Amino acid sequence: MRLDRENEALVEQAKAILSLNWTGEYTQPGPRLYPHQWSWDSALIAIAYARYDRGRAEKELRHLFEAQWTNGLLPQIVFNPRFRDYFPGPSFWNAKESPHAPRRYETSGVVLPPIHATAVLAIYEAAGEDAREFLGYAFRKLKAWHEYLYRDRDPRGEGLVYIRHPWESGMDNSPIWDFIMQRMHLRAEQIPKYERADTHAVSAQDRPTSAAYDRFAYLVKFFADRSYDEARIREDCPFLVQDVLFNSLLCRSEKDMAEMARALGEDPAPFEARAQKTARAIEDKLWDEEHGVYLDYDLVTQRPIHVYFAANFSPLFAGIPETSRAKRLVDALKNDGFGLSDENVTPVPSYDMHGFGFSPVMYWRGPVWLNIDWFLMHGLEDYGYKQHADRLRENIVGLCRREGFHEYFDPITGRGHGSDMFSWSAALVIDVLLDRKE
Numbered sequence: 001m002r003l004d005r006e007n008e009a010l011v012e013q014a015k016a017i018l019s020l021n022w023t024g025e026y027t028q029p030g031p032r033l034y035p036h037q038w039s040w041d042s043a044l045i046a047i048a049y050a051r052y053d054r055g056r057a058e059k060e061l062r063h064l065f066e067a068q069w070t071n072g073l074l075p076q077i078v079f080n081p082r083f084r085d086y087f088p089g090p091s092f093w094n095a096k097e098s099p100h101a102p103r104r105y106e107t108s109g110v111v112l113p114p115i116h117a118t119a120v121l122a123i124y125e126a127a128g129e130d131a132r133e134f135l136g137y138a139f140r141k142l143k144a145w146h147e148y149l150y151r152d153r154d155p156r157g158e159g160l161v162y163i164r165h166p167w168e169s170g171m172d173n174s175p176i177w178d179f180i181m182q183r184m185h186l187r188a189e190q191i192p193k194y195e196r197a198d199t200h201a202v203s204a205q206d207r208p209t210s211a212a213y214d215r216f217a218y219l220v221k222f223f224a225d226r227s228y229d230e231a232r233i234r235e236d237c238p239f240l241v242q243d244v245l246f247n248s249l250l251c252r253s254e255k256d257m258a259e260m261a262r263a264l265g266e267d268p269a270p271f272e273a274r275a276q277k278t279a280r281a282i283e284d285k286l287w288d289e290e291h292g293v294y295l296d297y298d299l300v301t302q303r304p305i306h307v308y309f310a311a312n313f314s315p316l317f318a319g320i321p322e323t324s325r326a327k328r329l330v331d332a333l334k335n336d337g338f339g340l341s342d343e344n345v346t347p348v349p350s351y352d353m354h355g356f357g358f359s360p361v362m363y364w365r366g367p368v369w370l371n372i373d374w375f376l377m378h379g380l381e382d383y384g385y386k387q388h389a390d391r392l393r394e395n396i397v398g399l400c401r402r403e404g405f406h407e408y409f410d411p412i413t414g415r416g417h418g419s420d421m422f423s424w425s426a427a428l429v430i431d432v433l434l435d436r437k438e
């Protein structure tokens with residue numbers, strides 16, 4: 001994108017935010033609400049660092065990879081011992097119950113979507129041979145991470161991995177999970193005792209309700225009670241979902257692993273085969289022909305979840321659909337409450353604006369998230385929808401220029417909400433503006 005004086009200044013501001021949130025080892029997602037290291041935030045942030053500070057890009061991901069479990073699980077959160085009053089903290093997670101948890105780090109016991117291979121490839125593409133040593137190191141870590149997912153989260157070898165907590169989707173409070181949360185009947189004695197930290201930092205109205213939080217906490221305790229033994233967890237876990245975004249990012253990451261394997265003189269075939277298998281499974285099992293969208297799949301009821309969510313267009317980012325399906329997706333983005341062709345909407349609302357329970361300000365129930373826009377922007381571009389891609393690109397930049405680097409934005413008013421000085425919003429602005437291809 002053109003770097004005029006105004007945009008140059010915006011890049012400098014974005015860099016300043018990342019520096020402010022940089023701890024010397026990793027970047028905090030947001031200064032108050034999110035003090036620890038979050039896995040997919042770090043990957044998105046590293047994509048920006050790859051463009052101007054390779055040292056930090058590598059450090060960021062090394063710090064995450066060092067906390068990887070011995071079974072390959074890459075944790076959602078790596079805790080910073082300096083911040084003790086975060087909920088749920090290490091003592092609630094009890095990750096050390098697992099024989100696989102790292103000894104030197106405290107972590108949570110769930111994961112976040114796998115976009116790390118895409119970040120590592122971006123670092124290598126920007127730095128070339130200078131990043132070779134890092135590439136070799138990261139490749140081994142990523143291999144173990146993806147093997148964990150396919151081994152422990154896809155026991156029937158379908159090519160689709162499951163998530164077992166809303167937090168694993170990265171979209172904690174999405175209406176996709178409502179039905180599952182509703183059917184989890186909890187008795188008073190089953191609700192763990194806890195005190196939330198999030199509502200002290202931002203408006204409680206925008207955040208998940210306490211009934212949702214009770215269930216989040218219940219699931220955490222459920223895992224800890226089973227010592228994070230995946231076979232025991234999946235026996236009767238009330239939440240087991242094959243999520244479109246998670247599997248699409250995994251598919252894209254496997255393709256990126258194949259690229260890395262080529263660069264390292266290793267065999268790319270196993271990665272290509274897995275990418276293909278996952279792509280086919282997404283096409284066969286998660287596509288909804290009637291509505292022309294992809295849907296998450298509930299493994300407990302063995303049914304698709306009929307919630308129309310922006311992240312469910314992410315197979316475009318992984319190059320999965322054929323062109324005719326891609327066209328149907330674009331039609332839905334234009335016409336079905338995602339505002340891609342509507343000048344009165346800031347696209348893309350995370351949830352269908354005509355969807356039941358849509359809210360322009362509530363966490364993951366309607367606001368625009370820049371990472372989702374960034375995935376869709378790339379997907380639309382790759383499929384030749386340049387004009388739509390450009391609108392999203394301008395959106396990412398324009399929202400932050402007008403409102404500051406917020407966590408999410410109201411699609412109707414354009415106002416920023418949630419954490420201010422949010423790192424991945426700053427990172428994606430940098431990535432978009434320093435992309436010389438534009």
Ligand code: GLC
Nearest residue numbers: 029034038040041170171172
């Ligand atoms: C929230 C988001 C999640 C993100 C985390 C840190 O939990 O839902 O996607 O990783 O915040 O930014």
